[in-house]
Amino acid sequence: MNELRARPPYGQPINWTNTIFFALTPVVGIAGIWLYARSYGIAAGDLIGFAIMMLLSSIAVIPGYHRYFAHRTYSASRALEAFYLVLAPMSFHPSALVWASEHRDHHKFVDTPKDPYNIRGGFWWAHMGWIVHGSTRATFDNVPDLLRDPLVRWQHRHWRALAFGGSFLLPMLIGLAFGRPLGGLLWGGFVRLAIFDHCTFLINSAAHIYGGQPYTSDETARDSWWLDFFTFGEGHHNFHHAFPGDYRIGHKPWHFDPAKWWIASMAFFGLASRLHRTPEERISAHAEVPARDAVRRHDELPQLHVAGAESAGALQ
Template sequence: MPNSHAPKGTFSGDLMTNRAIDRNRDDGPILWSNALFLSLSPFLAASLIPIYLWNSGSHWALWVSAVALWLFSGLGITIGYHRLFAHRTYKASWIWRFLSLIAGASALQNSVLVWTAAHRRHHRHTDHEGDPYNATRGFWWTHMKWIFHSNDMADDFSNVPDLEADPLVRWQHAWYWTIAWTINLGVPLTLGLLIDRPWGMLLFAGLARIAYTHQATFCINSLCHILGSQPWSRSTTSRDSWVCALLTLGEGYHNFHHTFPADYRNGLRWFHFDPGKWVIWIGSRVGLTHNLKRTEAPIRWRKRLERLTERYQLSLELTAADAGHDWRQMIETARERVDTELTRWSQNLREYHRAYRAGEVTRSMRRSVRDARRAWRANWKEFLALGQALPVAA
């Protein structure tokens, strides 16, 4: 994982811009089918829908079908392509995996093999050379321009051997276009014939729904690296934003996701908008999904500690230098105390989980986990109080 992101205006920031220019020269030729469809489809949908409504009037089935197919495609990408296949954040039954592949193909974002290979490169090289949607290349590049160009790496599946070994994935890759057209043309056409509005349904549940699903997914690569906060890490440009979460069916807590990509959740708290997380969890209740991976609390809190320490140090740099030394020492001492308690909490938890799997949990084990958590919390509160007491920049 990359661990440095040069701020704008610095020397290394300028170097980054120069490298971006070089890469522009190296981008493959434009794929006109991608460029024209992705650029024109939102405008076509936005202008044809009012004309259709003016001429033919509305019908509830048009709207309901468009929303239902949008949820089907969007969740196919989120819970299928992204969290199941690209990151392996949970395991699922055959039927769940099959439906995820059908739903993912209906979003018209290529086969899961191609999609995952690019996405794993995005995580491996975030914001650097080799990241297909490198956020340092600007909004439009990450939003959709990267798809306009052919890419030598598009057929490089060296980072997806696990998927290549999966017969279901190989089947979807071989039949991708057949599946995609069947859902995107066949289903709207059939529904349209049922209500005697084939063109209306093709427009609502076909073109408009596809255009919206595309733009919403593209926001994950563009907006989610620009808009919001970075509570977990500044090692990448990724950000957490509830606005992005609403737009992207719950993928907006992108800073959390880049910090803990193996977690099946994007929105950590119960009230964070993350339909993908809820559907996967419901799936586990009815036996369709299992082994849902969650990042342990002490690991998460250690990241928060690192992030807050950075903030404290930055605020000291902005205040008088002569007041700096003592504060630095106090921050370091308080940080070490929290760190020690996190290590103890983590060890106790690990022992508890080991015993739980072996059916040997004792009362004293439960107590030691609880005590370690309490000790961490007390030290964490002190660390937070120290932040309140830090000198403020004039």
Template sequence: MLENIVWRNVFIISALHAASCYGIYLKSFDIHLYSRIFFLFYAHVSGWGVTAGRHRYFSHRSFKGNRAVDILLMLMTCTAFEQSIFTWCRDHRLHHKHSETNADPYNSKRGFFFCHLGWVLLRKHPDVKEKGKSIDMSDLKANPTVMFEYKYCLLLSFIFTIIVPLVVPMYFWNERFLVALFYGTIYRYALVLHMTWSVNSFAHLYGMRTYDKSIKPAENNLVSTIAFGEGFHNYHHTFPWDYKAAELSGDFRNMTTYLIDLLAAVGMVTERKTVSQNLIEKRKERTGDSTWKATTSSIKDIFIYLTYIYIVS
């Protein structure tokens, strides 16, 4: 077991969380209001970079975008370093193709800790490496924006994950260095990582299986609320091509869909793929667990989100 541990990653993740705890400690002191606002804004940009960019656009191609969208979403992904777009998408496509097997990079059958964080700390299972070679990545290899980011991933991530959130508060409203570093940069980064990881863990282990009760991914309302719509996970694994990643549209819990719709409204996004309601209902009846009916977000969901915002800021 010890030989499978990537000690470099253990050190980095441990240091990241220790530094984040100091960032939380600094929250109890006087922090400029603009810093709090900027922190929330940048955290949302990072989150959307993962959900709209890495996940729904680059991994699943659930909608089409022009070159400006390519560049915009690429830069947004760089605000929360989670490997290159190419590597992230390859692992995610592998996750869908071989879900809950040894070839799944974050196999939830190996337990909560592994699928949430442990997979980052351990060497990949041999099946992940072997099956990963069979994943079709030709579309991303042909995308110059993705290949540019792949080549300069470390530099771009360093600039947009660390330098920008560090320098902006210090330069524009004279925020203290320690606050900008530990609160606005490191704590924000760790928070977005856990937001992403929660989809691999909570949304695979806890919730209802409305559309396919034979698979592990579940409908997890809390994850949907804090991860901008990524917690409707039983639906997503049943219909992975739907750009909403959920049955619901125009819903508060799925802010990623709002962003994509906004880009479509200004002509930057086209061909948003969806699933017909008739097909959804038939799938529910045939393979679902009959435990949940689609409803729009409630006051409770808004309260959960606002509480989450209050806690993290």
């Protein structure tokens, strides 16, 4: 990747709101639970609140924002759409309009300067440099389907209020149920925010650097089974870039992909439908083709292999 490394656009002015927020969240969380635990210890209720908040954050962003609003890999009922829209800002991810617009640009312009989290700018740029150094460049011309939806437009106007309510008020209320509202705020609010956000950022950084490329080597996206455990099942990122319309990212039955299980459960209960699965023969056709980069590196390979790789590329 180094020879293709581009200069990240660090010249862009620093977005101080984003920077202070992402710098302070882990500090307040770690210092807060240390001070709190010295006086009140760590109770099961704190950890249960943390787990509930992690689960809600993950469901709203991964099967919600990513696989539904950005990629439309399945149809969701109005109730499920509303559930995602109300909860997703609880991790200070922006509105569905902004999120999906940036993400569709990521897929369309991947590895180029028009990719908002272009990995050619290096790990840090793709991880969070693009958030620290910028405000959104989303123009919404790639989300006409979302712009038509009044519920999506409502969420876009109110996502900050939803973010503060979901990030801080909700975990305090969960903590209150255990008699420990401050513990709930620190564990389910600040610590959860820091851990969840960095886990999702890994999809833009680590998932474009570490792992194999069984389905496409035209893009930097990679498959890492271990990333599934940090990203609610989004580790097979090479598969996702090759087949972005599939509701599964851990596409083999044994892949740890809680998001696909959530979507299938929603379908079972009648809240989701038309789950799109890439036909197996298309997936295996891709997997059998030698990587294009490998063909270029080993030019002693017979011409036949090059032709095979090129024609497989047309399937993407």
